[in-house]
C-alpha cells in the first residue's frame with residue numbers, strides 16, 4: 001500500500017509499505033477519504049497539533065473507509081462495514097480521565113497525530129475508535145464526523161436555547177458545521193460574519209439568515225450587539241474582536257478556533273463586567289463522536305457546499321496549500 005509519511009520540515013514522502021494486519025481488538029480500514037484539517041496545516045508548519053508530533057508519521061485524523069480485516073475478539077464490526085474514526089485515545093488513568101474531562105487527558109494519543117492515520121491507503125485502529133457509517137453515506141461526508149464531533153462539544157458548551165440569535169464568526173468548514181448544528185439546536189436567527197464572498201454564499205445556502213462582510217463598516221454596524229451566542233471559528237485577533245462586538249448583553253462567547261500558540265487578545269474587562277459576558281473554550285470531542293455519526297447517518301448535515309477540493313495521496317503539499325488558500329472551504333484527500 002501507499003502511505004504519505006510526514007517527515008517534518010514541510011515534507012511528505014509517499015512510501016510503499018505492507019498492508020497492516022489487525023492485532024487483538026483492532027480493525028484494518030481501507031481509507032477512502034481523509035479531510036485536511038487546520039491542525040494538519042499547523043503540524044505541517046512545525047506548530048503543535050492536539051498532541052505532540054514525532055515524524056515520520058502518517059497524518060490525517062478526519063477519515064472514513066471500509067473495514068477489510070478484524071482482529072481477535074472484535075464483535076462490533078465486520079469486513080465490509082463502512083466506518084469513520086474517532087482519532088483521540090485517552091489514557092484512562094490521569095486525573096482528567098478519571099474525573100469526566102477525558103479531553104484534557106495528560107497523555108492523549110491521536111490517530112493521525114501521534115500514530116499513523118488517514119493519509120494512507122490503509123490504517124489499523126482499536127475497534128473502540130471506529131464508528132459504523134450508513135453504507136449510503138458518501139465516504140467524504142463520513143470523514144467529516146471528526147470535525148462535527150469537535151463542533152458538537154463546542155455546541156454543548158455554548159448552551160444555545162431554542163429561539164436564540166446565534167452568530168458564527170468565520171465561514172470556513174468549522175463555521176459552516178457550527179451553523180448547521182446551531183440551526184439543529186433551535187436558533188431562531190443565524191448570523192454569519194465572513195469576509196470571503198464564496199464562503200458567505202455557502203453559509204446562505206446552508207441556512208444562514210444573514211451573512212455579512214465584517215470588513216464593510218455598514219454591514220458590521222448592523223451586527224453590533226446582535227447575538228445571544230457567538231461562536232468564533234477563525235483564530236485571529238480581528239475575529240475575536242468581532243465576537244465581542246457582536247455579543248449582546250448576557251451573551252455567551254465560545255472561542256472555538258485553534259489560534260497560534262502565542263496569539264493574545266486584550267480582554268475588554270469593562271464589557272465582560274457590564275455586559276455580563278460568559279467566555280468559554282472548547283477542546284476536541286469528548287463522547288461526541290457517536291452523536292456526530294448519528295447526525296450524518298440521519299442525513300441532518302450537508303457537506304455539498306463545504307467540500308470543495310479533492311487530491312490524491314501523491315499531492316499532499318498541494319492539498320495543504322489549497323486548504324490554506326481562500327479559494328477552498330474543505331479539502332479532502334482520497335487515498
Ligand SMILES: [Zn+2]
Pocket residue numbers: 037038039061062146147
Ligand atoms: Zn481536525
Ligand SMILES: [Zn+2]
Pocket residue numbers: 090091092093094095096097104105106107108
Ligand atoms: Zn488521561
